[in-house]
Amino acid sequence: MATVLYGPGGFYRSAGPGPAAHFRTSVHASPLYARAVARLLTEVDTVLGTPPALDFVDIGAGRGELLTGVLAALPPATAARVRPYGVERAPRPEGLDARIGWGEEIPGHGLTGLLFANEWLDNVPVDVVETDAEGVARIVLVAPDGSERLGEPVSGADAEWLARWWPMGEGTVCSGTGAGAGAGAGGGVGSGCAGAGLRGAAGRRVEPGGGAGPEVRAEPGVRAEPGLRAEPGLRAEPGVQVEPGLRAEPGTGRDAAWAAAVSHLGRGLAVAVDYAHSAHTRPAFGTLTGFRAGREVAPVPDGTTDLTAHVALDACAAATAHHGPATLIRQREALRALGLAGSRPPLSLASTDPAAYVRALAGAGEASELTDPAGLGGFGWLLQTVGLGADGTGTGVRAMPDAPGLSALLGEEARGEGEAGR
Numbered sequence: 001m002a003t004v005l006y007g008p009g010g011f012y013r014s015a016g017p018g019p020a021a022h023f024r025t026s027v028h029a030s031p032l033y034a035r036a037v038a039r040l041l042t043e044v045d046t047v048l049g050t051p052p053a054l055d056f057v058d059i060g061a062g063r064g065e066l067l068t069g070v071l072a073a074l075p076p077a078t079a080a081r082v083r084p085y086g087v088e089r090a091p092r093p094e095g096l097d098a099r100i101g102w103g104e105e106i107p108g109h110g111l112t113g114l115l116f117a118n119e120w121l122d123n124v125p126v127d128v129v130e131t132d133a134e135g136v137a138r139i140v141l142v143a144p145d146g147s148e149r150l151g152e153p154v155s156g157a158d159a160e161w162l163a164r165w166w167p168m169g170e171g172t173v174c175s176g177t178g179a180g181a182g183a184g185a186g187g188g189v190g191s192g193c194a195g196a197g198l199r200g201a202a203g204r205r206v207e208p209g210g211g212a213g214p215e216v217r218a219e220p221g222v223r224a225e226p227g228l229r230a231e232p233g234l235r236a237e238p239g240v241q242v243e244p245g246l247r248a249e250p251g252t253g254r255d256a257a258w259a260a261a262v263s264h265l266g267r268g269l270a271v272a273v274d275y276a277h278s279a280h281t282r283p284a285f286g287t288l289t290g291f292r293a294g295r296e297v298a299p300v301p302d303g304t305t306d307l308t309a310h311v312a313l314d315a316c317a318a319a320t321a322h323h324g325p326a327t328l329i330r331q332r333e334a335l336r337a338l339g340l341a342g343s344r345p346p347l348s349l350a351s352t353d354p355a356a357y358v359r360a361l362a363g364a365g366e367a368s369e370l371t372d373p374a375g376l377g378g379f380g381w382l383l384q385t386v387g388l389g390a391d392g393t394g395t396g397v398r399a400m401p402d403a404p405g406l407s408a409l410l411g412e413e414a415r416g417e418g419e420a421g422r
Contacts, residue, residue, distance in 0.1 A: 025119050025377050026273070026331070027066045032235035034069025036338040041070060041114045042089030043403035044076055046267050046386055055113035055268070057106060059261060060120030063093045067100050083113075110266035117261065117272045121316065122308045126249040126255045128288055129154045129162070133244045135169045140247075146300035157240045158250035165315045166282050188332045247286035251312045255319035258382075262320045267387035269406070270320075273331065274379035276313040283310075313380045315351060324375035326384045327410055335370055337408035344360030383409055 016386035026033040044052050058067050067084045074082065085101040092102040101107060106115075128140040132150055137159075150360040154162065162168060253270035262270045277283060287310040299307045317326040344364050348358060400407050 001229065001333060003330055010395075011371045017095075023064075026379070027062070027069070027118060029074075029369055029376060031069055032340055032366050033370055034066055035073040035336075036068045036335050036340050037066065037114075037116060039242065039338050039405055040269075040271075041082075043406040045078060045081075046402045047400060047406060048267060051112050052081065053083050053112065054078070055083050055085070055111040055115075056114070057085045057087060057115045057264075059087045059106070059109065059115065059117040060123065061088040061102075064096045064100060064102075066116070066118060069099060071097060071099065077136075082091060084134040106264045109264050111264050111268065112266055113268045115261060115270040116264055117258075117270075117274075118273055118280055120311075120313045121254050121258060121272055122274050123306070124254045126251065126288070127154075127158065127307055128286055129158070129168070129248050131168050131244050131246045135168075135244070137162065137248070142301055144301060146298060146302075154250065157252045161250045161252045161255075161315070162248055165251065165279065168246050168248055174403075178297065188212060188341065213373035248282070249288060249309050251315050255309060255316050258316040259319040262384055262386065266384040268385075269388065270384045270386065272311075272313065272316065272382040273379055274311045274313065276311045278312070278314045278328070278380075282312075287297055290319055311380070311381045317346065317382055317384070320384050323384055323386050329381050329383075330373065330377060331379040331381055332371045332373050334381040334409060335367075335377070340367050340370065342371050381409075385410065 031132060038230050041054070041056055045051075048054070056067070056070065058064075061067060064086050071079055071082070071084060082099075084097075084099060084103070085103070085107050086096075087103065087106055089104055111364065129137045130140050130150060131137050137154045139154055140148055141151040142148050184359045260273060277287070288299050288307065289309070290297045290307055291303040297305060299305065301307065313328055320326060341366050369376060
């Protein structure tokens with residue numbers, strides 16, 4: 001998966017129109033999204049005390065669409081202090097605003113401002129694991145043509161992560177010591193290992209782990225819970241029947257990627273936006289799929305297709321818990337907190353100013369798409385403060401009248417992240 005997405009000639013390495021030619025994100029759906037992010041950036045700026053340089057880093061920047069839109073929406077005085085930077089594997093787009101920096105890595109540590117990752121984590125490579133006829137979770141190995149076979153039992157950090165965050169079927173237990181339910185930030189709870197089954201379901205799809213070589217697998221990331229030990233393979237208790245063919249996607253690499261990104265912030269806010277699932281909504285058969293030319297397709301690892309899987313944002317939040325509590329909310333609530341209501345204009349405006357009415361009606365339609373709970377509005381937002389507030393955990397920000405949108409976001413109680421696809 002890493003090779004076909006980010007290797008030489010990979011999906012995200014190619015020049016041209018970029019991801020927008022294959023799928024539509026909130027950034028592409030409406031300029032209202034960039035305006036909402038611009039408001040968030042200005043409020044972060046206020047909370048930081050209007051520093052001389054304000055960093056705005058867009059991870060997975062595509063062709064710079066969000067950066068361009070945010071710069072256009074900022075007040076001139078704020079825009080003059082912003083240091084915008086796009087993090088992307090593809091070359092710098094031609095004609096991109098000269099103020100925008102561009103590169104493959106986040107530019108240094110100690111950043112002050114907003115780090116924003118819109119639909120980035122779903123493209124951080126994952127393995128796919130599947131339970132065999134004996135209930136043992138094994139790595140799914142995939143050939144370039146998409147054909148699959150089961151490989152070795154899942155072990156180590158991935159097994160520990162699954163035990164904590166995505167137990168494989170009713171009655172699945174750790175083969176090592178300790179089950180330990182883990183509390184996710186913002187109210188998300190990781191299911192304990194013993195007796196915790198998958199709730200919810202998704203339609204089963206072809207779900208290879210990806211790769212351009214004969215068979216590939218993603219590198220392991222951080223451990224889910226120190227002290228938890230797992231022998232190779234997750235296995236059901238004797239006498240407990242586990243359905244073969246259950247699938248999951250260990251998120252160790254994504255947890256590590258998110259933690260590494262947040263570590264670049266000295267003071268500010270990090271936000272990840274993605275289609276997601278939480279501990280009580282893990283799908284029974286995984287989520288890995290492909291997108292090409294605007295259509296959902298089988299995720300064949302041939303370099304022409306975007307390979308993507310939903311994100312366990314609650315697990316990502318736990319990976320940065322040392323910075324303080326994180327907030328998990330849906331995009332619908334997040335954008336409403338930032339002033340995006342989507343209400344229809346009054347009919348009286350149609351007679352007094354028809355052009356303004358048409359513009360307002362179009363804007364209401366775009367806002368409705370961005371906040372639709374069955375679509376983009378169902379996406380999850382993960383917000384992690386770093387060094388904000390009197391105690392450095394963002395607690396004091398929740399009552400700042402000069403940053404009402406940010407205060408509302410951080411004050412929101414955690415709610416289930418969305419299941420919506422692209």
